[in-house]
Amino acid sequence: MHILHVVGARPNFMKAAPVVGALRERGVKQTLVHTGQHYDANMSDVFFRQLGMPEPDVNMGVGSGSHAKQTAEVMARFEPVVLERKPDVVLVYGDVNSTVASVLVCAKLLVPVGHVEAGLRSFDRTMPEEINRLVTDQLSDFLFTPSEDGDINLRHEGVSPEKIHRVGNVMIDSLVRLLPTALQCSMSALPERYALVTLHRPANVDDNQVLRRILQSLLDINKNLDVVFPVHPRTRQRIAEFGIDVRHLHLLEPVPYIEFLALQSRATVVITDSGGIQEETTYLKVPCITVRNNTERPITVTMGTNVLVGQDIGKLRTELSRILDGRAKPGTIPPLWDGRAGERIADILLRVSASHEPQESRLSAAHPSF
Ligand code: UD1
Numbered sequence: 001m002h003i004l005h006v007v008g009a010r011p012n013f014m015k016a017a018p019v020v021g022a023l024r025e026r027g028v029k030q031t032l033v034h035t036g037q038h039y040d041a042n043m044s045d046v047f048f049r050q051l052g053m054p055e056p057d058v059n060m061g062v063g064s065g066s067h068a069k070q071t072a073e074v075m076a077r078f079e080p081v082v083l084e085r086k087p088d089v090v091l092v093y094g095d096v097n098s099t100v101a102s103v104l105v106c107a108k109l110l111v112p113v114g115h116v117e118a119g120l121r122s123f124d125r126t127m128p129e130e131i132n133r134l135v136t137d138q139l140s141d142f143l144f145t146p147s148e149d150g151d152i153n154l155r156h157e158g159v160s161p162e163k164i165h166r167v168g169n170v171m172i173d174s175l176v177r178l179l180p181t182a183l184q185c186s187m188s189a190l191p192e193r194y195a196l197v198t199l200h201r202p203a204n205v206d207d208n209q210v211l212r213r214i215l216q217s218l219l220d221i222n223k224n225l226d227v228v229f230p231v232h233p234r235t236r237q238r239i240a241e242f243g244i245d246v247r248h249l250h251l252l253e254p255v256p257y258i259e260f261l262a263l264q265s266r267a268t269v270v271i272t273d274s275g276g277i278q279e280e281t282t283y284l285k286v287p288c289i290t291v292r293n294n295t296e297r298p299i300t301v302t303m304g305t306n307v308l309v310g311q312d313i314g315k316l317r318t319e320l321s322r323i324l325d326g327r328a329k330p331g332t333i334p335p336l337w338d339g340r341a342g343e344r345i346a347d348i349l350l351r352v353s354a355s356h357e358p359q360e361s362r363l364s365a366a367h368p369s370f
Contacts, residue, residue, distance in 0.1 A: 001028055001029065001088050001089070001349065001350070001353040002028075002029045002030070002031070002085075002086070002087045002088050002089075003023055003028055003029070003030050003031075003087060003088065003089050003090075003091060003349065004030070004031040004032075004033060004081075004082070004085055004087035004089070004090045004091070005019070005020060005030065005031070005032050005033065005090075005091045005092075005093075006033045006035065006078070006090060006091070006092050006093075006098060006099070006102040007032070007033070007034055007035070007056075007093060007098070008034065008035035008036065008037035008038065008062070008074070008096055008097070008098025008099070009037045009038045009043075009094075009096040009097075009098060010038050010043050010044065010047065010254075011094055011096070011171075011274075011275065011276050012093040012094050012096060012098070012099075013044070013047040013048065013051055013053065013257075014047070014051060014170075014171055014174040014175075014257060014276070015093040015094055015116055015117060015170045015171050015174075016032075016053070016091075016093050016116075016170075017051035017052065017053050017173075017174050017342075018170050018173035018174055018177070018341065018342030018343075019091060019116060019170060019342045019345050019346065020032065020053060020054070020342075021052070021342060022342040022343045022345065022346035023346045023349070025346075026346050026350060028346070028349075028350070031057045031058070031085050031087060032053070032054060032055075032056045032057050032058075033056060033057065033058045033059075033060065033078070033081055033102075034056035034058070034059045034060065035060045035062045035074045035077075035078070035098040035101070035102070036059055036060050036061040036062045036063055037062055037063070037064075037070060037074070037096060037097060037098045039061070039063055040233060040254070042253055042254045042255075042256070043233065043254055046256040046257070047256065047257050050178070050256055050257045050258050051174060051178075051257060058081055060073075060074065060077040060078065060081070062074050062077060062098070067097060067128055070097045070098075070101075071097050071100065071101040071104075072101075073101075074097065074098050074101030074102060075101045075102075075104055075105050078101065078102050078105045079105050079109070082105060082106065082109055082111055083109070087111060088112070088353065089111075089112050089113070089114055089141075089142070089349060089353075090102065090103075090106045090111055090112070090113050090114070091113075091114045091115075091116060091345075092113060092114070092115055092116070092136065092140075093115075093116045093117060093170075094116075094117050094275075095117070095120070095129040095130075095132045095133045095136070095275075095296075096129070096132065097128070097132065099115075099132055099136055100131070100132040100135050100136050103115070103135065103136045103139045103140060104135070104139065106139075107139040112141040112142070113139065113140045113141055113142070114140065114141065114142035114143075114144060114345070114349065115136050115137060115140040115142070115143055115144065116144045116170055116345065117144070117145075117146060117170065117171075118136075118137050118140065118143035118144055118145050118150055118154065118164070119137065119143060119145040119146075119149070119150025119151060119152075119153045119154045119164070120133060120146070120149075120150055120153070120275075120296035120297060121133065121134075121149075121153045121296055122294045122295060122296040123294065124293070124294050126203070127201075127203070128202070129275070129296070130296070133296065134157075137154060137157065137159065138157070138159075140163070141163060142163060142165060142348070142349070142352075143159060143163050143164045143165065144165050144166075144167045144170075144341075144345050144348075145164060145165070145166045145167070146166075146167070146168060146169040146170070146171075146279075146334075146336070146337075146341070147166070147168075147169070147299045147334055147335075147336070148166065148299075149298055149299060150164075150166070151164050151166055165344075165345075165348050166336065167336065167341045167344040167345050167348070168335075168336030168337055168338060168340065168341035168344065169279060169334070169336065169337045169341055170341040170342055170345070171276050171279055171280070172279065172280075172283050172337040172338070172339060172341070173339050173340065173341050173342045174257075175261065175280055175283055175284075175339075176338070176339030177339065178257065178258055178261060179261060179265070181258055182258045182259075182261035182262040182265060183262070183265065185258060185259060185262040187259065187262055187263065187266070190228070190263075190266070191226040191228070193225060193226070193268045194225065194226040194227065194228045194250075194267060194268060195218075195221055195225050195226070195227050195228070195267065195268060195269050195270070195271055195320075196228050196229075196263050196264060196267040196269075196270045196271070196272075197218060197227055197228065197229040197270075197271045197272065198229070198230060198232065198270075198271075198272045198273070198274050198277060199214065199229075199232070199235050199272070199273050199291065200232035200234050200235050200273065200274070201273040201292065202234075203273075203292075203311075204273050204291055204292075204311065205232075205234060205235045205238045206238060208242045210311060211235075211238055211239070211242060211244065212242065212244055213311070213313060214291065214311065214313075215239070215244055215246055215249075217313045217316060217317070218249060218271075219246075219248055219249065220317075221320065222248060222249055222250075224324075225268065225269075225320075225324065226250060227249050227250060228250045228252065228263065228267075229249050229250060229251050229252065230251075230252040230253065230254050230255040230260070230263075231251050231252065231253070231254070232254060233254070261280070264277070264280055264281060264284055264286060265284050265286065267286055268287075268323070268324070269286070269287045269288070269289060269320060269323045269324075269328075270286055270287070270288045270289070271288075271289045271291065271316070271320075272288065272289075272290060272291065273290065273291045273292050275295075275296060275297060278290055278295060278297050278300040278304070278306045279297055279300055279304075279337075281300075281304070281305055281306065282299075282300040282303070282304025282305055282306060282331055282333065282334070282337075283304075283333055283337055285305055285330075285331055285333075286305060287305050287307075287323045287328040287329065288300070288304075288305050288306045288307070289306075289307055289309055289316060289319050289320065289323075290306055290307065290308050290309065291309060291310070291311060291316070292308060292310065293308065293310040293311075294308070295308060299334050303331060303332050303333075303334050304331040304332070304333075304334070305328065305329055305330075305331035306331075307319050307329060
């Protein structure tokens with residue numbers, strides 16, 4: 001069996017690493033394709049190194065652009081890669097533009113696709129990632145879900161149950177593996193207590209007034225509790241564009257994976273609009289305040305430490321006071337978030353491949369000229 005993985009953006013790397021590792025241990029032939037959606041060294045290269053991922057076999061260098069342009073570029077550059085490499089299965093991760101673009105290519109070439117982190121829904125179609133999730137899941141053949149809500153969403157959308165495999169959370173695999181290293185990481189000049197902040201959702205950072213209001217609330221929080229804020233390139237661009245004064249905040253460049261785990265595990269509270277960080281804080285049992293009205297990861301709210309406050313600064317303050325008063329919401333770790341999701345995915349793929357004809361014939365059938 002030959003598995004081709006597609007990764008493109010920062011949150012893909014920690015999800016792919018455990019699957020690549022588990023397939024490597026089982027002696028499976030693999031090809032790693034990086035679309036180049038994220039290209040800065042501190043958004044990409046350092047993650048590969050820390051996660052022990054092999055160098056990509058193909059780097060498509062797609063870079064930034066509008067959604068249409070980025071998606072189209074990935075499609076145009078990925079199609080010849082699939083035709084040349086002839087994988088039996090393509091694995092895609094998460095909900096970024098690189099994910100949906102590669103699935104569209106595979107669906108038309110009749111190459112089977114596995115979606116890792118399937119079934120998550122925010123039910124908010126103004127989020128570009130929600131569109132990516134819906135399309136990716138409709139077109140995938142193996143849907144690897146992290147939790148029961150994923151299975152339920154997929155069944156509601158008519159996905160046939162035999163395609164759905166609940167394997168647990170691959171992102172937590174990477175966390176479990178690298179947390180001991182992170183806990184030994186010395187972070188110099190870090191305050192004893194701090195709020196760790198990340199913001200990059202277009203809904204929070206692309207509008208001048210909204211971003212100004214959120215940053216002002218962080219400046220207020222910073223008077224009593226140090227705010228440590230590794231800034232995503234999109235957010236840094238907007239802060240500069242809108243001319244917002246953030247000199248009093250402790251701004252950092254994007255932080256490598258292990259250092260970011262260290263920052264999360266020691267934080268008094270995390271304030272974020274990220275998807276993955278809601279899950280990591282739930283696992284670490286660190287209080288998390290999410291600056292969004294909805295989440296595609298509701299289990300972090302029902303079982304974990306996550307609270308949604310939207311863009312309501314009053315609610316943000318109330319939740320923060322509750323945490324600082326020692327009344328943070330307790331949380332438990334969801335089932336199957338145990339560090340073994342990657343192994344489960346590898347075992348399922350091997351089992352299926354043992355019971356199927358080799359897939360090369362499907363590629364040739366779709367494109368008789370090859
Ligand atoms: C993407 C994903 C989002 C994910 C996030 C994590 C989509 C639709 N969005 O959002 O789901 O949570 O990544 O980071 O795929 N830039 C750089 N250097 C980089 C990468 C980006 O400077 O290495 C800048 C670019 O100028 C770009 C902007 O950041 O315009 C946004 O990058 P983009 O890939 O469009 O989306 P993200 O906001 O990072």
